[in-house]
Structure formats: structure tokens, C-alpha cells
Amino acid sequence: MDWSTFVRSMHIIGTALGVGSATLLEVLSIKFSKDGEVDIFEHDVLRICINVLRAGLIIVVFSGFGIMVLGRLRMLGPEAYFSPRFLAKMAVILVLLLVAFLMNFRLINLKVGSAISTASWYAALVFGLWRTNKFSFFVLMGLYLGLIFVTYYILEFFRSRAIKTK
Amino acid sequence: MSYFLISLLVSHIFLGTLGIVFLTGYLLYFFREDNLGFLKRMSFFAFLSFVFSWIVGGYYYVTYYGHAVKPIILSGEFPWVHKVLMETKEHIFLFLPFLAFVLFIATYFGKNIKDDKKLSYSYIGLCFTTVSVALLVTIMGMAISGAVGK
Numbered sequence: 001m002d003w004s005t006f007v008r009s010m011h012i013i014g015t016a017l018g019v020g021s022a023t024l025l026e027v028l029s030i031k032f033s034k035d036g037e038v039d040i041f042e043h044d045v046l047r048i049c050i051n052v053l054r055a056g057l058i059i060v061v062f063s064g065f066g067i068m069v070l071g072r073l074r075m076l077g078p079e080a081y082f083s084p085r086f087l088a089k090m091a092v093i094l095v096l097l098l099v100a101f102l103m104n105f106r107l108i109n110l111k112v113g114s115a116i117s118t119a120s121w122y123a124a125l126v127f128g129l130w131r132t133n134k135f136s137f138f139v140l141m142g143l144y145l146g147l148i149f150v151t152y153y154i155l156e157f158f159r160s161r162a163i164k165t166k
Numbered sequence: 167m168s169y170f171l172i173s174l175l176v177s178h179i180f181l182g183t184l185g186i187v188f189l190t191g192y193l194l195y196f197f198r199e200d201n202l203g204f205l206k207r208m209s210f211f212a213f214l215s216f217v218f219s220w221i222v223g224g225y226y227y228v229t230y231y232g233h234a235v236k237p238i239i240l241s242g243e244f245p246w247v248h249k250v251l252m253e254t255k256e257h258i259f260l261f262l263p264f265l266a267f268v269l270f271i272a273t274y275f276g277k278n279i280k281d282d283k284k285l286s287y288s289y290i291g292l293c294f295t296t297v298s299v300a301l302l303v304t305i306m307g308m309a310i311s312g313a314v315g316k
Contacts, residue, residue: 058187061183061187062180062183065179065180065183068179068308068311069175069176069179069311071311072175072311072312072314073167073172075238075314075315076315077242077312077313077314077315078242078243078244078312078313078315079315080312081308081309081311081312081313082244082309082312082313086312090305090308094301097190097301100194101193101194101294104193104194105290
């Protein structure tokens with residue numbers, strides 16, 4: 001296996017872990033919050049999801065730098081690294097890191113934070129896969145912002161439905 | 167570019183990112199109970215990572231970047247990437263091992279660092295500043311790498 005295949009595989013694995021655990025974290029936290037309290041078992045399950053999510057983020061960051069180094073050695077230059085798609089991905093990852101800090105120190109509403117975190121994982125996935133898009137950086141950021149709002153309201157809908165069907 | 171120089175460049179990026187990961191771990195787990203040993207280890211490994219990233223990055227910069235990479239950037243579309251970002255990075259970068267060292271020493275020898283709220287926020291402030299500087303340096307490094315085109 002060459003380096004390119006290795007780092008790209010790791011990047012995909014990291015993204016899968018991140019998107020998967022972020023989704024599972026939301027689904028399980030909605031399910032567990034039905035009775036209004038989180039017991040020790042439920043807390044442990046959510047903690048495992050958070051740890052997998054953090055592992056995914058670390059793998060994504062390191063493999064992302066690996067891909068960047070390979071691109072640097074091939075001298076891909078500004079066309080690849082100053083492209084709106086690449087810059088949008090970097091912005092999303094930075095938001096993801098910032099929200100992790102803010103949520104950890106309870107400096108942001110947890111519902112808003114979790115919506116931003118989940119939407120960011122999906123945005124990073126879509127921006128990574130959608131290679132043919134020709135949108136500018138600001139359009140991509142607008143789409144990202146829209147995705148955050150949509151995610152927030154979808155999660156709120158399921159939260160309120162979970163409470164009603166208690 | 168020789169394998170030795172590629173290894174230096176990769177090590178520089180890897181160790182710098184590892185330093186950020188250790189300090190992020192320090193920040194995220196600061197308020198957990200009975201984890202002073204963990205915080206000491208995180209701050210120590212972050213300090214080591216930044217020192218080694220500093221050494222290999224410095225060697226790469228002195229022996230290769232100046233004559234092989236800098237002219238490509240200056241003759242390219244984005245010469246300001248070297249003139250502004252690299253010049254800024256190579257100075258801000260100097261602070262990182264010292265900031266990490268202060269955090270390590272303060273964590274290692276500090277007393278009641280978690281009981282005193284004001285003191286604990288000073289530790290978090292120092293760690294957050296170091297992570298922010300490291301992230302800024304990383305973003306600048308990415309922009310510099312991105313400006314090297316054919």
C-alpha cells in the first residue's frame with residue numbers, strides 16, 4: 001500500500017467514525033432523555049460515543065495533514081489549497097474544534113453546540129466528497145450555515161417528539 | 167527533495183499537531199477529578215512535541231526552504247504568503263516551546279491548581295493561548311504549503 005492510499009483510507013475511516021458517532025450521539029441522547037434523566041449506563045454509552053468522535057477527529061486531522069504533505073510534494077499549489085472547497089473544509093474543522101471547547105466549558109447552549117457539531121461533520125463529509133462543485137467560499141459557508149439551522153430544527157423536532165411519546 | 171528533508175517536513179507537521187492534541191487533551195480534561203498526573207503528562211508531551219517540531223522545522227527552514235521553496239512562492243501568484251505569513255510564523259513559532267514549558271512547570275510544581283478557581287482559570291487561559299498560537303501557526307503553515315505550486 002502506498003502512502004497516498006494509506007492516508008486517504010485513514011481520512012475516510014476518521015470521517016466515518018466522526019459522522020457515525022456524531023449521529024449515534026444525537027440519536028442516543030434523544031432516546032435517553034425521554035425519561036428526563038441520564039443513568040450511569042446511559043452516561044457511559046454517551047461517553048463512549050464522545051470518545052469515538054474525538055478519535056475520529058484526531059484521525060481526520062492527522063490524515064488530512066498527510067494528504068496535504070503529499071500534495072505539497074507534488075506541488076499541487078494554490079489551485080488545490082486555496083480552492084473554495086478546501087478552505088470551506090478547513091473552516092468547518094476549525095468550527096468543530098471551537099465548538100468542542102465551548103461545549104466542554106459550557107460556554108455555549110448544548111443543544112446549539114450539538115447541532116453545530118453534527119452539521120459540521122456532515123458538511124465536512126459533503127465538501128470532501130463533492131469535488132465537482134464550483135461554488136465560492138461564501139456560498140459554501142452559506143450552505144453550511146443553512147445546514148446548521150436545518151440540523152438544529154430536525155433535532156428539536158425529534159426531541160419534542162421523544163418527550164411527547166414518553 | 168531528499169527523503170531526509172521529506173522526513174523532516176513530515177515530522178515538523180506531525181509533532182506540531184501532536185502538541186496541539188496534547189494541549190487540547192489538557193484543556194478538555196482539566197476539570198476531571200484526580201487527573202493531575204494526566205495533566206502533567208499532557209503538558210510534558212506537548213512541550214517535547216513543540217521542541218522537536220521546532221528543531222526539525224528549523225533545520226528544514228535553514229537548509230532547504232530558503233533556497234528551494236521561498237523563490238517559488240515569491241515568483242508565484244501569492245508572494246505575500248512568504249512576505250507576511252512566513253515572516254510572522256517564524257517569529258510567533260519561537261514562543262510555542264516556551265509557553266508549553268511554562269505550562270508544564272506550572273502544572274508540575276503548582277499547588278491546589280484545581281481548588282483555587284482563579285488559579286485554575288489562569289492555567290486554562292495559558293493553555294488556551296498556547297493552543298490558539300499553535301493553531302494560528304498551523305494555519306499559516308498550511309497557507310505556505312498551499313502557495314508552493316508548479
